[in-house]
Amino acid sequence: MKVDKISELTTNRLSVYLRCLNELAAQGSKTVSSEGLAKQFHLNSAQIRKDLAYFGEFGVRGVGYYIDDLRKHLTKILGLDRQHSVAIVGAGRLGTALADYYGFAQSNFTVAALFDADAKKIGQKIGDVEIFDIKNFAEAAEKYKIDVAVLAVPAEYAQDVLECVTEAGVKAVMNFAPIPLRAKGDVKIKNVDLTISLESLSYFLAKPGGKNGKNLKPDAAKIRIKK
Amino acid sequence: MKVDKISELTTNRLSVYLRCLNELAAQGSKTVSSEGLAKQFHLNSAQIRKDLAYFGEFGVRGVGYYIDDLRKHLTKILGLDRQHSVAIVGAGRLGTALADYYGFAQSNFTVAALFDADAKKIGQKIGDVEIFDIKNFAEAAEKYKIDVAVLAVPAEYAQDVLECVTEAGVKAVMNFAPIPLRAKGDVKIKNVDLTISLESLSYFLAKPGGKNGKNLKPDAAKIRIKK
DNA sequence: TGATGTGAAGCGGTTCACAGCC
DNA sequence: GGCTGTGAACCGCTTCACATCA
Numbered sequence: 001m002k003v004d005k006i007s008e009l010t011t012n013r014l015s016v017y018l019r020c021l022n023e024l025a026a027q028g029s030k031t032v033s034s035e036g037l038a039k040q041f042h043l044n045s046a047q048i049r050k051d052l053a054y055f056g057e058f059g060v061r062g063v064g065y066y067i068d069d070l071r072k073h074l075t076k077i078l079g080l081d082r083q084h085s086v087a088i089v090g091a092g093r094l095g096t097a098l099a100d101y102y103g104f105a106q107s108n109f110t111v112a113a114l115f116d117a118d119a120k121k122i123g124q125k126i127g128d129v130e131i132f133d134i135k136n137f138a139e140a141a142e143k144y145k146i147d148v149a150v151l152a153v154p155a156e157y158a159q160d161v162l163e164c165v166t167e168a169g170v171k172a173v174m175n176f177a178p179i180p181l182r183a184k185g186d187v188k189i190k191n192v193d194l195t196i197s198l199e200s201l202s203y204f205l206a207k208p209g210g211k212n213g214k215n216l217k218p219d220a221a222k223i224r225i226k227k
Numbered sequence: 228m229k230v231d232k233i234s235e236l237t238t239n240r241l242s243v244y245l246r247c248l249n250e251l252a253a254q255g256s257k258t259v260s261s262e263g264l265a266k267q268f269h270l271n272s273a274q275i276r277k278d279l280a281y282f283g284e285f286g287v288r289g290v291g292y293y294i295d296d297l298r299k300h301l302t303k304i305l306g307l308d309r310q311h312s313v314a315i316v317g318a319g320r321l322g323t324a325l326a327d328y329y330g331f332a333q334s335n336f337t338v339a340a341l342f343d344a345d346a347k348k349i350g351q352k353i354g355d356v357e358i359f360d361i362k363n364f365a366e367a368a369e370k371y372k373i374d375v376a377v378l379a380v381p382a383e384y385a386q387d388v389l390e391c392v393t394e395a396g397v398k399a400v401m402n403f404a405p406i407p408l409r410a411k412g413d414v415k416i417k418n419v420d421l422t423i424s425l426e427s428l429s430y431f432l433a434k435p436g437g438k439n440g441k442n443l444k445p446d447a448a449k450i451r452i453k454k
Numbered sequence: 455t456g457a458t459g460t461g462a463a464g465c466g467g468t469t470c471a472c473a474g475c476c
Numbered sequence: 477g478g479c480t481g482t483g484a485a486c487c488g489c490t491t492c493a494c495a496t497c498a
Contacts, residue, residue, distance in 0.1 A: 008427060009489070015426040019405070033457060042407065046460095046491055053459055061458045061497045078426050079433025097324030103405065107425045148428055172428040174421075178246070178330065180269065188431040190424045197417045198334045199242040199305050200235060201375055201399040204415040206306025236467070260479060273469055273482095280481055288480045289476045 010051045011078070016041075017048065018074040025067050033064035084109045085145050087170070089161050090152035091116040091124075091131045094176060098150060099126045112144035117157075134161070138168040151175045162189075237278050238305070243268075244275065245301040252294050260291035311336045312372050314397070316388050317379035318343040318351075318358045321403060325377060326353045339371035344384075361388070365395040378402045389416075 020041045024032055034052075038045035052058050052065075058073055059065045075081050086104060088095045091114045098104075099111050114131040116122060122133045132140050140146070149165040151158055151173060158177035165173065172188045175181055178195040247268045251259055265272035279285050279292075285300050286292045302308050313331060315322045318341045325331075326338050341358040343349065349360050359367050367373070376392040378385050378400060385404035392400065399415045402408055405422040 007489070011427055011430045012423050014430070015423045016407075018426075019422075035457075042409070044491070045457095046493090047489090049457090049459060050490085057459075059458050062456045063498075064457065077430065077433070079429040080426065082433065084429060084432065093324040093327060097320040100320055101421065103422045103425065107422060107429060109425060109429075147432060148425075172432050174424055174428060180243075182269070188428060190428055192419060192421065192424060194328065194419065195246075195330045195334060196239050196242045197401055197419060198330065198336060198375075199245075199307065200238055201401060201415060201417055202306040202311060202334060202336075203238045203241070203304065205311065205374060205399050206304070206309065234467070262479080271469070272479095273471090274467095276480060277468085277482075284481075286480050287476065288474075289478045291479065 006054055010054065013043075013047070013051050014074055014078055016043075017051070018071065018078065018080075021067050021071045021074070025071065029067055031064045031066055034059070036064065080108050082108065084148050085112045086110065086148045086150060087113050087115060087137070087141065087144070087146040087165070088150045088152060089115045089134060089137075089165065090154075091118070091121045091126070092152065095150070095152035096126045098152060099129050109148065112146060113140050115140070134164065137164055141165070141168040141170065146170060148172045148174065151177055151181075153177060155179045233281055237281065240270075240274070240278050241301055241305055243270075244278070245298065245305065245307075248294050248298045248301070252298065256294055258291045258293055261286070263291065307335050309335065311375050312339045313337065313375045313377060314340050314342060314364070314368065314371070314373040314392070315377045315379060316342045316361060316364075316392065317381075318345070318348045318353070319379060322377070322379035323353045325379060326356050336375065339373060340367050342367070361391065364391055368392070368395040368397065373397060375399045375401065378404055378408075380404060382406045 017037070020037055034045040034048040037043060037048055049059070055077055056073065058070050086109050088098055088111060095114060099114055104111055111129050114126060114129055115134045115137055116131055117134050121131050124131050147170065149170045151161055153161050155177045158175060158179055159181055162173060162181050162183060166183055166187050171186060173183070174190045174192060176192050176194070178193050180191070181189055183189055244264070247264055261272040261275040264270060264275055276286070282304050283300065285297050313336050315325055315338060322341060326341055331338055338356050341353060341356055342361040342364055343358055344361050348358050351358050374397065376397045378388055380388050382404045385402060385406055386408055389400060389408050389410060393410055393414050398413060401417045401419060403419050403421070405420050407418070408416055410416055
């Protein structure tokens, strides 16, 4: 297995494992087996072993994994040993809320700058972070060494903003706009689509057996015109 | 295929299809083929047909789908024809930002109440929405007919809050806290884990070939202790 | 002995390809 | 002729089960 063909499902789980290990370390544990981790955090032990084995042989047979050692490896693998500099584009409610989201710092991300197109907002500060004109993104990106952009703009502007930030050399983008974006080249986009999540909840509530147990008409389950 | 065994991947795509159809309708189109949809929005035509066919025979052979008709079906299937009433728990930055997130209204969700444990916040209003004491969740939930809870609280409180809201009868929960929650019974939880998304971006930037093309040492790709 | 690392089996979702229908 | 609806093939991820090794 080549390291560049690892699925995102695997890397997402690495984040989860790291959290679990942090918790165990805080409790004073020194080692843990894949089975122990799985039991405690409702995971699958074989999957843990397989995920870790993609990156190296971190375990000791008969013992398990040394927690501190494995934490260091995962931190390195996930790139959490380096600082990242974030630009948030869109200084509306969501953008400004994200500007002091404590989760950023937790993962070695620093919000370095906000951007907006609204002249009234430019120059204001959210905490320590100044709002700049999106037109000046490229120079600010260089100055602050931005390597991650968060898109918190209305859907209709998202594609344009994406092109703006990728042209400035940003390779990692977190998109909150509810539309699929198309990027050229080697750019990673993570979509956080709250609309889809909401509608998924709505589907769950609406579907037969969703909200009110099984007391909806069962023959409403499938609409069939013929057959 | 029973309607209750449909994967979440499918229902998520239904949301996407509905968006696409709304866009086409706004442009004045009347019908569209699965192939047409796929081409325009970078989807797979077979998958569109299969997803839709789980719920009925909405298409017409030789023609395609009538856009308005299909929109109505999808709206019904996703439960977007009924109003939902949302409680946001946690009146911090994120919770208050979500309180006037326009995406809620778009999907027929109304934010009816905010909740917090901080006495200083209780009684304040964010827009039209009042902040209540989380201790009074059950009665407020009944009064406002809350059917969806959004958890925007620190990770260490999330499980307790979850139990509080599910005991009040809430069956659909959107969780922003970066920990996996365990619910009893027939409760749907949607996790929006920004930490995992961020760390996924971090992984992408850190991995060989991620940020700087292919100019990192190739032999750093896989750490192998032996073999 | 006890737990890892891993080939093989199992499973679910996606894509193909075409019969069936308008 | 054109496009849907769908069985079958395909593919990738998960889980199993065990050889391997401390």
